[in-house]
Amino acid sequence: MSLLEIEKLCLSIHGKTILDRIDLSLNQGEVRALVGESGSGKSMTALAVMQLLPYGAMTTGNIRFDGRDLLHASEDEMCALRGDDIGMVFQEPMTALNPVKTIGEQVAEGIRLHAKVGRAVAEERARHILDRVGLPESRFPLTRYPHQLSGGQRQRVVIAMATALKPRLLIADEPTTALDVVLQAQILDLLRDLVHESRMGLLLISHDLAVVADMADQITILRAGTVVEDGETVRVLSEQLHPYTRQLALASTHVPEIRKPPASTIASANCEKPLLSVTNVVREYPGARIGLFGRAPSTRAVNGVSFSMHERQSIALVGRSGCGKSTLARMILALDKPTSGTIEFEGVNLVGKSEQELRPLRRHMQVVFQDPYGSFDPRQTVARVVAEPLHLLDEKLTVQERRDRVAEALSEVGLSGADLDKYPHEFSGGQRQRISIARALITRPKLIVADEPVSALDVSIRAQILDLLAFLNNRQGVAFLFITHDLSVARAITDRILVMHEGRIVETGDTSSVLDQPTSDEAKDLVHASPSLHRALKRRMQEQG
Amino acid sequence: MSGVKTLLAVGALLLATSSAAMAARTDLVLGVVLEPPHLDPTAGAAAAIDEIVYSNVFEGLTRIDETGTVQPALAESWTISDDEKVYTFKLHGGVKFHDGTTFDAEDVKFSLDRARAENSTNAQKALFSAIENVELVDPATVKVTLKQPQGAFLYNMGWGDAVIVAPESAETNKEKPVGTGPFRFADWARGSSITITRNPEYWGTPVALDKAEFRIIPDPAAATAAVLSGDVQAFPFFPAPEARAQLEADPRFKVTIGTTEGETILSINNKKPPFNNVKVRQAISYAIDRQAVIDGAMFGLGTPIGSHFAPHNPAYVDMTGAYPHDVEKAKALMHEAGLQDGIKVTLKLPPPQYARRGGEIIAAQLRKIGIDCEIVPVEWADWLQQVFKDKNFDLTIVSHTEPNDIDIYSRKDYYFGYDNPNFDKLIEELNITSDEAARKDLYGKAQKILSDDAVVGFLFELARMNVWDANIEGYWVNAPIQANDLTKVRWKQ
């Protein structure tokens, strides 16, 4: 008998069908991945197991845990199971912990509840499990509050809470999505070890095939609330029998087809004046106030960065979260001022210029942001959103001219001019990112700074956007500065790469050479931690012989 | 639901019985509307001071009784010289101030000299203006010489502003009044109440009450509630005439309606056009429906007056028929004055109900003859400044509560701005006349002049609605002077 058995699970919320006849089983000591794009119903399946579904949810079918019917279990029975026999780790470590309780209290709480032990004993056990997840008391006393920990450390606390009582089933819902690749690798290692140690069953929910390829024994692929394919991980992913599986796999390793003209043209460009040159840029943030007059030492988010880029070039700026790459991007966009150093665009130093003086420069430098939802004013139509940078042009445009230009920009990114009067929320995530790109293109810029342009997108859409960006770079000659933590993106569309670590650039070079043979430790860490579907499959197949 | 009701009823019963009086009580809680600013009647005009200390804590040479007659007080008798200029007062013996110091002629001289001194802060310095000097004859005799004869001198000496204070305590009387009266000052919880207790060493007839608390309740609604709930057992100048019917119907209370010296008038700025035209003033007099004002503002309490004189005074002449309510006539007079198109004026109203409510009614009445009143409510402080001192007003409503104060119309620079030499002459004559019949005649003439000139809109004599516990006796029904004389008040056995 399986540890967890889901049969014909159907779920609707306020009458809207979310899950349709899901079947899934998981054995003791086994790792099962539940994979799918956003909206496919992965998380709802997990919450159905926990019986923590949102208000208005209706379920039919069967969920049996160790032979017990969970769908019909009483709330008291579920309380007894949750945290004791079934543990759960959530996606967002920043909000998953109660901000006003110490980590010791939060870990011990479940232990006291289920093991019926006193405060001291529970604390002792909490200390032990926190030590086990890599938070030794010497450095992380139990009296710490969540806000005193980093994201990765918080996720360790959540894992400690979920595994403190050695549950037989652990559900991890995108446990590493909010973390950078290095932390992701660490957390995945930790989960793997914990599962092995106490022979838990692990239901790992992820959108990332590369991640699950490395971890899971079994895989279930979901699409729009139904199971598309199900089976042993290596077999499913290597054979790719189902077209959707193949589509997912291809998209996650996508490299745009349009390749660059020979490198010689780029080399020759090297002798021209650079389009952008950043020299010794430093950005300090004042330290917190201590007492009346004292301050903590200031922190340097960006610490002596220099580099330059030429027209038509495509450069990746990679690094772990918090390494200063976004701060650098903002300074390049003249949205933030460096503490020292110069940033020259088209030969003009941006630092200290007034908004009026920046106008002609801004026309040639635009931006694309990560979040396709947050980068538009929700109260403006697409026409207004896309036309916004036209404000930078010196000539006055008539209404019709503006609309024509917007339509033109939209068609360049593959949208129709008929979409002009719609609002951004009427588009899908991928379409929004196209709108965002259209906005950046409308003034015919020479440089587009793209801050994680695809990291919030599902893999299939991501592939399309990468194609579009590559097209713009190669055919229209727009230079791109990509800010990303995802090395596969860097590899897909950039020529050069800058690896940033704690405010400094630690390695530069051609993208492929740096990613294939990193020399600095920081670059090596990044490369090794990056999940790769091919590498994982290769490794697993070797293991299995 | 009915269970709750029963519970409440039982609770009410318990509370009611527990507070019921057992034997004759000797304590009393009295409601008063205004809190006095301090308790020294010789250093402030506020009626609220006298309403607490007059006759109770402080006494003068003479006192004014319930009927408004002058009675001996600290002076047991007096003689007047033939030229009516020298008054010799024989003082009571064995009188002590509350602090134990003895009362004698020195104190009288001190008090009178202090009141008429250059730097005196006595609000009624005019009372003493006739005094030429004060001489000590012996410890029990004082001789007061006047500059000229003054008919009202003995009456004047009965005012609260003329009470006798001791030099030892004169400076601290504001907070801790020390007098010779039957009650001693006990406590003043500011904003809340003032308590006086029986003076066991009183020289005169001892009082029945051991303790009296004056509780300050400025708000008519709160006053009504306080009386109804039994929190106060007496409210001598009850501020909510609208509650009269309800209180009269309640056997727990005895409601009496007394007279006051308060001539309530619609003051007119006689200096300011168009009110300098007697026709306009007469038009106003015709336009006013006094009875409607009395009924509407005072719920029927008050006696219409046609001149500045109290109807209960023997010298009163009824002038109410001079200007009957006649809108047509009023309009005609306005027309004659060339104001047929109407005028816009302001009507400044001090806080009391008679003014605020009366003002609304009068504004409505005047609107009918084309006088459009903008109602401007003002606090007393503003009223005193803007209206009384700066004379910056068109119309205002106020009650002049000093007794026998018809002479104000002869005062130069008084806020009415009225100036009539004939009237002034009458008042001068009055001042030096002490023959009752002659005075009466002069008063009558004065009233006639004021009525003819329609100096102001004469409305009504303020009535005094007293609400007392039905078991109390011996209180004043009328208020010939601002006072709450408690000397004879007692609970019935």
Add this chain to the structure above:
Amino acid sequence: MAPQPTIPETQSVMRRARGSKSFMIGLAITAIIAAAAALSFVWTPYDVTQISIGDKLKPPSLEHWFGTDHFGRDILSMIMVGARNSIAVALVAVGIGMGLGVPLGCWAAARGGWLDEALMRLNDVVFAFPALLSAIMITAIFGPGAVNAIIAIGIFNIPVFARVSRAGALALWPREFILAARASGKGKLMITAEHILPNIANLLLVQGTIQFALGILAEASLSYVGLGAQPPMPSWGRMLFEAQTMIAIAPHMAIFPGLAIVMTVLGLNLLGDGLSDLLDPKLRRQK
């Protein structure tokens, strides 16, 4: 508290509005009161300036639905005209608060630094005064009357709106669409006009309704202590003051104006609640 930009789906808002009970009830009550106030300009059952002592203190009857007051005036008519006064005072006071508070708040948020700090300190000062107390002092200085009541109430609306709009604007400034606008070279004023204001409009609308209701209450309190609109203009607060001493003999004098206040404030609060539900994108996303 960060304002979520919302989606101007006029049609669906209308549809959902019809489904929101508190919104519809609030709207209905507010509409009735507003209609009564508007009607009073052209018609009231009786003339409210007409004093007729003979008719005083009549209990409710067919002739006088809500009875008469101590001057024999028709209470229903007075409530209708009083509504006009209450609404006018509260509306203008909210207008003052919005007109001055919103620009101040937006300015502070856009400019930041010492200016923000200084403006917020000033805000604190005004906030530290119990509003009614200061309103009493203001009317003590300038004299009672509707205009001064408006000023007194209006002043205390300024910091409210300044705070709300500042908080809203501060939450918007770091957002990517504002960054995009800045990258398009738009100045702070322009961004505030084009992006900030439309996105905090909902917030301001909801706050405006709340302040409107509070304004009605504040006006009633001021009139009650005699500092609001002056006779012959009827006002609800003063009607209650007048009724106080007659509550035992003419309770209708106290009940009807009191109910008028309660209903108006209730209606506005329900409307505000409904609005904030309707305009809250969090709820919409769930649907």
Add this chain to the structure above:
Amino acid sequence: MMPFLLKRIGTGAITLLLASIVVFAMLDVVPGDPARMMLGMNATEDAVQALREQMGLNQPLIMRYMSWLGGFLVGDLGRSYTYSVPVSQLVAERAVVSLPLALLALFLSTAIAIPVGLYSASHRGKAADTIAMGASQLGVAIPNFWFALLLVYVFAIALRLLPAGGFPGWTAGTWPALKALFLPAIALALPQAAILARVTRSALLDVLGEDFVRTARAKGLSRNTVLWRHALRNALIPVFTILGLQFSFLLAGTIIIENVFYLPGLGRLIFQAITQRDLIVVESVVMLLVATVIVVNLLVDLSYAAIDPRLRGT
């Protein structure tokens, strides 16, 4: 903790200073002469002038401000014009009425509101919730003076259960004194409780939607345990904010309520002092009330730090 505290105390002090200037400036332009007010209608001009001199009203404005502020700092609030006793004595006499009243009202409103809010939040959408929230809507809409009027009518006049007003003083015993404060406290507390209950409920519902509540539930905590152990403390911040704001309303409310019940408290003192142009009393009491509001809000801010470790700094 220290920087946060110092900064808050610093801004509080600046606010107080600014407020003192506003108060003083405001009262200087109040029309009406306190000296004339004290002496009454028929006082002579000489007497009024003499009194003005005595009261120091003839000094220049800035001098009066400095001496007032200086006195204030050392606890000398000057002498009342009308009562001619030290203002500090007056304030002390009145504060023993107002302070217990405000505290009683605050206690009543919290004691009613928090449980109602909790219950409503945990029974969201049920009949009890609907009724409680409906009642609270009504409570918010009722002007406190009207409510006071109804209370007096029912409990004092009709049932004669409680005094209609007045205050016997604490010397009369704790019970009669509390009895006198009960109706006013109810009149003040109920509308406030209505607001507070709504805030408590919605704050709790907000917190219940947070991720960490789900985490706690995944630990096996029941809905109610989560409500008490995790949600309540997080929901306290908005509740405390409202409590701080309400205190200011409460103080303002006492001005009216003390007048309705003729309680000799600070509220009535200030009302009387304004009408009597006893400016020194008005200035001092307003300043004290403002200072109280500022201090209470400071305490609220500090309580945030006690509740929320994120505000304590590193």
